[in-house]
Amino acid sequence: MKLKWISYPYIVWMIIFILLPLFLILFYSVTYNTSEGLGFTLEYFQRFFEPIYINVLWRSFKLALVSTGVCLLLGYPMAMILADKELKNRNVMVLLFIIPMWMNFLLRTYAWMTLLERNGILNSLLGLLNIAPKDFLYNEGAVILGMVYNFLPFMVLPIYSVLIKIDKNLLEAAGDLGANSATTFRKIILPLSIPGVLSGVTMVFMPAVTTFVIPRLLGGGQFTLIGNLIEQQFLFVGDWGFGSAVSVIMLILILISMGVMGKYEKEQEGGGLW
């Protein structure tokens, strides 16, 4: 407790860059300017429930859910391979897996554009096989691909960190008691890895549902997701009140899903990243 003062800089940082902006967003979302000064309104929140915006919300959740699902299906086996006790050069494998994460997120997404565009590398390769060029870019598939590519490590790493901690003796004990490898996976490995799965799902779903760069670059702006909607309100439309209201709604939705996840995680006696 004597070292309490070393936390002061962080507390100042937190107030200026987290609490104050949060308060400002809340403030903008419920006030409007009149000639007599500020007035209170819930009109921005009401507006969000118009079908066009509910559609945006629905699409965001849908794409984020699909991406999270694909990440889970790809990431779990990947994590199992990495966590395999007999794997040689594990560190090299983990490094190879992490290296792309060191590169800037935007660069990686732009790289996909050059791969997928109409005159891009993929279509040139198809051309060699006499297949007419296809539109790979600017559709839902491209957006999901971008999300999966960017967020996959966030699924693999928490699952990996849980799998690697599972006592090898437990697997031998299961075998000893008559379980073949499929039963051992179903009854021992899978239940014990649930905390990692929950962490992974949270860490992929949260950024996926709010991303606006990926749909703008790979979706070509045709796929307005919730992140794009917020971005537009602030940067192009200038409707800070509505933008703030959408942000507040997203914040609440995220807090609710975090709460649900957290509850599960506690029941499973933790072990994830957070």
Add this chain to the structure above:
Amino acid sequence: MEDQIINLVNISKSYGGSEALKNMNLYIRKNEFLTLLGPSGCGKTTTLRIIGGFETPNSGRVLFEGKDITDVPPHKRRVNTVFQKYALFPHMNVAENIAFGLKIKGIADSDIKEKVKKVLELVNLAGYEKRSVNSLSGGQQQRIAIARAIVNEPEVLLLDEPLGALDLKLRKDMQFELKKIQQHLGITFIYVTHDQEEALTMSDTIVVMKDGLIQQIGTPEDIYNEPKNSFVADFIGESNIVKGKYIEDFKVAFADNIFDCVDTGFGVGEEVDIVIRPEDIKLVDIAEGMLKGKVTSVTFKGVHYEMIIHSMGIDWMVHSTSMEQVDSPVGIKISPDDIHIMKRVI
């Protein structure tokens, strides 16, 4: 042959160039309590893991009731294991842990419930079905691990230093209980330990191992009273091991004296090791002693005193219930059948 349940035939196993087992041959009889005893790295756990199916030998065969099971995976073997660190499934309660093997066999739920209840009574934990395994003490977890293994009614139970993590008092109680369970169930126990006292207490047969080789197989009495070499003598109980020379049958020389003994069959003039248990050395009045010496230290050990007597350039360890004063001169007397002569280990 009839009552042999497991045969290890010419088993060798090495890990990255270092040999853990060297051409091991061993048979295990039905319903016996057999202990593999030795210091760490002697190959005892490797032997157990080969019987359990967790390791495959580099060469040699494992026979179960005469049938070759060398390449049969663990889940198809009729043996169960109690692991060193219990390996209870942390996401299941006590009953689910114990029922794990039964459920896989497809036994009806009502039968499972009955069996779980019975086995919990057997290990003195009746009523613990719904408890989380993480809330149990080390001794209780140990009993659950044993219950989880024996509920499957294996023909052979493998136990890998199951009492290693328990405190002394609990260990003694569990030794007694394990022996009771083994006699009650009438199944074969193969027990791995480095604790000689544990091995002597529980076993029907002890296999002493060192560096991947079997040193001696015998009953606890055999192993203790007639150790085959100075390693076994030293490892089982405490010993005075001195260098000697075999003079002729019934005569051996050590400590600059010639002693009567009961051994025969060594070469005349052969260099041998002489093993004498500390409790077999009698301290007498100096005039009556075969050797004369001086007490250099006395330590109280509970039941007995441990004294070091310096005589003829050798420090003799003596256990006795009566104490001598430090620095007092004493005589040493050893009766012929307490002098054990062994081939010199080079």
